[in-house]
Structures are given as C-alpha cells and as structure tokens.
Amino acid sequence: MLNSRLKALPDYPFPRMRALLSDIAPGDPSGLNMSVGEPQHAVPDFVADILDRERAAYHKYPPVAGTEDWQEAVAGWLERRFSIAPGHLGGDHLVPLSGSREGLFSIGFVTIDRRKDGQVPLVLMPNPFYQPYAGAAIGANAEPYYVNAEADNGFLPDYESLPEQVLRRTALCFICNPANPQGSLASLDYLKKAIRLARKYDFVVVGDECYSEIYDAEVPAGILQACMELVAEGEGDKDNPFHNVVCFNSLSKRSNLAGLRSAFMAGDPVIAGEFRRLRNYGGSPLPLPVYAASAAAWRDEKHVIENRTLYRRKFDLAEKYLAGRFDFSRPAGGFCLWLNVGDGEQATRRLWQEAGIRVLPGAYLARPGQNGVNPGSGYIRLVLVHGEDLLEPALAKIATIL
Known part of the structure; x- marks a missing residue:
C-alpha cells in the first residue's frame, strides 16, 4: 500500500x-x-587535493553534527559574510547537510506540528517556487500556500498582506534570496518584516540563500544578518537572536561543487538541535574527507x-x-x-x-x-x-x- x-x-x-x-x-x-x-565552471583545485589527502578517513563513520573544523569554517564564513559578531554562532547553531535540497525538504518534519490554530498547518512559499518547499509541506501533513511573486511586487511574495486567519495557521515560511528564477533581492527591511511576522504568529521563517554568492552589483542581504540588526535595534532575544529563523546555504553554486553534496542549515539552536536529532535517524552525514574539503572551500573567497x-x-x-x-x-x-x-x-x-x-x-x-x-x-x-x-x-x- x-x-x-x-x-x-x-x-x-x-x-x-x-x-x-x-x-x-x-x-x-x-x-x-x-x-x-548545474554549474559548469571549474572546481577549485584544492578540493580534489584534500579529498585525496584525506581518503583514508572514508572508513570512519562521520559525525552528524560535523567536525569541529567544519563548524568553525562555516560559522566563520557566516560571521564575515553577514557582519555577525563572533560568538553568536557555534556548533549548536549548525546542521551539516548532504545538499540543501535534503534540508529544505526535511525542515518540515522538524517545524510542522499536527495542528496549528486548530487546523491543518499552512506553509507559505513564493510562487514560482523551488519544488522541495511543497514537498516539505505535504510530507509533514501540511498544505502549501502559494503566494505569487510577480513583477508588480518586485518578484517577492507579499506575506504581510495575507489574511490573519492564514498567518495564524502558518507553521513555516520560505524566502528564496536571491530569488530563483527571477533573480530579485530581498532587502534587509523585507527580511526584518518577515521575521517580525514569524515571531508574532509563531512560525518558522526559512531563508533559502543558496544563490547568495552569485550577484551583480548589490551584495545580497542575509536573514541571520537581519536578525542581528533587529537585536541592535532593541528587538528580539539577545540570548537567541535567531529565534524562529534559519537559513540554508550550499557549496553547489558558490563553489561549483554541486556533486559534492555539501550544505548547511544555520540559525535558531533549538531548531538546529531538533534537526540534528532527526538526522540521527534518517540523515546522511558528510564523509570526513568531504567535511575537510568543505571547510577549506568556506574559508576561501578567491x-x-x-x-x-x-x-x-x-x-x-x-x-x-x-x-x-x-x-x-x-x-x-x-x-x-x-x-x-x-x-x-x-x-x-x-x-x-x-x-x-x-x-x-x-x-x-x-x-x-x-x-x-x-x-x-x-x-x-x-x-x-x-x-x-x-x-x-x-x-x-x-x-x-x-
């Protein structure tokens, strides 16, 4: 059956x-x-060198939470890239992933309960959308709620204008920034409004930022960056500035390493902890040589x-x-x-x-x-x-x- x-x-x-x-x-x-x-540019030379150098480690079971070196590399990159002061991100905020698609689909199992506001939960997503967003909703017994992202709204979904009864039912909300396929950028103000909405109606907002390092003139903002700005403005929890917020990123587009299947989720440590617990049962941790090559890639900007x-x-x-x-x-x-x-x-x-x-x-x-x-x-x-x-x-x- x-x-x-x-x-x-x-x-x-x-x-x-x-x-x-x-x-x-x-x-x-x-x-x-x-x-x-599928990126066609050259793979960084050092990646193959590291995979070969560390090949003996393939016989070991890798840690679900990532190696200490990988955690330091990812946290360091996030801090540098999104102006996050050192000390706000550590291993408890991070989840290694076998590609961001795995995480974007699985986040529904972590964040969607059986009922929200006494009804079947909703998952907000831009329309057009990355297909795993809908999979995250349906796989976790929720309903996708498609919010059109068209030319007249700058190709960014207007979540703020949704009826209150929709927002009360919402368990999860996706923001793709830069947007795929339109290439539009969400401003820090847009991201801060989404975070406020998520905290007001108690849902989780996901920043899908897998294209964040491919841009023309303006450097894309990040949703964790928006969290830190809110704290600086007197909003949010200083002890957990990423409350109800996570982001996803990957080496696939940034480093032309789609086949390495190396990505991460970062943000709210409560969500990250539950996600790691889920992955103990059904996740595929990155092999140790892949952790090593990934850490080097996150540290290199050239x-x-x-x-x-x-x-x-x-x-x-x-x-x-x-x-x-x-x-x-x-x-x-x-x-x-x-x-x-x-x-x-x-x-x-x-x-x-x-x-x-x-x-x-x-x-x-x-x-x-x-x-x-x-x-x-x-x-x-x-x-x-x-x-x-x-x-x-x-x-x-x-x-x-x-």
Missing part, C-alpha cells in the same frame, strides 16, 4: 518538460541544455570572486542580446533569466524544434496562486551556466527565434 499523500506532490518540472518535447526532434542535435542549473566575475560577463552577454525584449531584467542575483514570452510552453517547444535549445516553461515552476492564476505561464526560465563560447550563440538564436 502506497502513501496517498505522495499524490499531492506537484509534478517535478523536468519530467514535464521532457514529456512536452517528446514528440519533437531537436532542430540542432548539438544544441544547448539551458534548463538545468575562487568565489573569480566565479562571480564569470557570471557577470554572462549577464553582459544576456543584456547584449535580450535587452528591451521579453521584459528582460539583468539578474541582481543568481544565474537564471526569467523571460516573458507570452506562452512559455509554446516558446519551449519552438526553441527545441528550431535550435535544439532546452529551456523550462515557467508554469512548471509555479502553481495557480490564490487568484487562480499561474504566475509563470507566460515565462521561460533559462540558466547562464555554460561557457561564453556556447552561451553567446545560444542567446543570439533565442533572440532571433522568439
């Missing part, structure tokens, strides 16, 4: 895309897959700066071919383009048929919102992960074909 709740999970976007294109031969068999956000420079050059290319068309906006963060082409499915089929270019229909990343409208239906998402030699001709073809 299968768990009937699984039927409520949204269909994952990529199988839907493959089905959409299954009856079409690609116009160019050597075309480009611009649908999957490769991150070089990585960011490469993405900015790709933003330049995108602007060259797409400016003034499809509501193009140079991404403030992340490496996705969110193009308004009128009909995302039709454009996806046409690009595949004429050029062998794969993009993702925006509707597959979203669901009908509270107004019944799917905010992604007119869009396509494409990713700027390939080298400029491949990317430039593909962008030129997209501009011509559409």
Whole structure:
C-alpha cells in the first residue's frame, strides 16, 4: 500500500518538460541544455587535493553534527559574510547537510506540528517556487500556500498582506534570496518584516540563500544578518537572536561543487538541535574527507570572486542580446533569466524544434496562486551556466527565434 499523500506532490518540472518535447526532434542535435542549473565552471583545485589527502578517513563513520573544523569554517564564513559578531554562532547553531535540497525538504518534519490554530498547518512559499518547499509541506501533513511573486511586487511574495486567519495557521515560511528564477533581492527591511511576522504568529521563517554568492552589483542581504540588526535595534532575544529563523546555504553554486553534496542549515539552536536529532535517524552525514574539503572551500573567497566575475560577463552577454525584449531584467542575483514570452510552453517547444535549445516553461515552476492564476505561464526560465563560447550563440538564436 502506497502513501496517498505522495499524490499531492506537484509534478517535478523536468519530467514535464521532457514529456512536452517528446514528440519533437531537436532542430540542432548539438544544441544547448539551458534548463538545468548545474554549474559548469571549474572546481577549485584544492578540493580534489584534500579529498585525496584525506581518503583514508572514508572508513570512519562521520559525525552528524560535523567536525569541529567544519563548524568553525562555516560559522566563520557566516560571521564575515553577514557582519555577525563572533560568538553568536557555534556548533549548536549548525546542521551539516548532504545538499540543501535534503534540508529544505526535511525542515518540515522538524517545524510542522499536527495542528496549528486548530487546523491543518499552512506553509507559505513564493510562487514560482523551488519544488522541495511543497514537498516539505505535504510530507509533514501540511498544505502549501502559494503566494505569487510577480513583477508588480518586485518578484517577492507579499506575506504581510495575507489574511490573519492564514498567518495564524502558518507553521513555516520560505524566502528564496536571491530569488530563483527571477533573480530579485530581498532587502534587509523585507527580511526584518518577515521575521517580525514569524515571531508574532509563531512560525518558522526559512531563508533559502543558496544563490547568495552569485550577484551583480548589490551584495545580497542575509536573514541571520537581519536578525542581528533587529537585536541592535532593541528587538528580539539577545540570548537567541535567531529565534524562529534559519537559513540554508550550499557549496553547489558558490563553489561549483554541486556533486559534492555539501550544505548547511544555520540559525535558531533549538531548531538546529531538533534537526540534528532527526538526522540521527534518517540523515546522511558528510564523509570526513568531504567535511575537510568543505571547510577549506568556506574559508576561501578567491575562487568565489573569480566565479562571480564569470557570471557577470554572462549577464553582459544576456543584456547584449535580450535587452528591451521579453521584459528582460539583468539578474541582481543568481544565474537564471526569467523571460516573458507570452506562452512559455509554446516558446519551449519552438526553441527545441528550431535550435535544439532546452529551456523550462515557467508554469512548471509555479502553481495557480490564490487568484487562480499561474504566475509563470507566460515565462521561460533559462540558466547562464555554460561557457561564453556556447552561451553567446545560444542567446543570439533565442533572440532571433522568439
């Protein structure tokens, strides 16, 4: 007998895309897959060196809480990056993860109780959204509540405007910053308002910050940074400034290490403690060599700066071919383009048929919102992960074909 709740999970976007294109031969068999956000830049050399040097440690069971070296490296990076004074983050605030997707899905089991305000709990999420957000809700017997993130609200969900009866039922709330796929940035003021709302209505707010190190001009703010600002302004608990707040980050995008499966959750030590306890039963701790390589990656910024420079050059290319068309906006963060082409499915089929270019229909990343409208239906998402030699001709073809 299968768990009937699984039927409520949204269909994952990529199988839907493959089905959409299954009856079409690609116009160019050597075309480009611009649908999957898999970084293509070089892996830092020192990572392979460390994995090889520490290979003897693969015979040991690794600690669920991470090594002391890993904890110090992650806490140190968070302090430097988000202006958090030393001493506010330690091992009790951290959870190592086998990729952020694992944690973003599992956080629901930690933070969602059976009932909230006497009803089935709600999980707030931006719409479009990263699919594990919905999985976190449904897997923990809650209901996803999709809040449209569209051009008229800066592509950031307006959680403050939600009815009080919705907020009373809310157990968990996701903020993706920088936003995927739109590339918009949440300000510190926006993040502080979300934290106040979470504490007023006693729900947990999650900052998904996996794209935080890929940005153009403005440095993205962090939700833990917003917590510290609130304390400085006389709000919040000085003993636990991260009350009801956690963030997720990863080496996948920052360091081009998607296959290393190395990420973390940080924030409220009460939530982190329960999360570690859960992972004792069903988590997959990082192997000791991976902890060592990850610690070195979090301590090194040189490769991150070089990585960011490469993405900015790709933003330049995108602007060259797409400016003034499809509501193009140079991404403030992340490496996705969110193009308004009128009909995302039709454009996806046409690009595949004429050029062998794969993009993702925006509707597959979203669901009908509270107004019944799917905010992604007119869009396509494409990713700027390939080298400029491949990317430039593909962008030129997209501009011509559409």
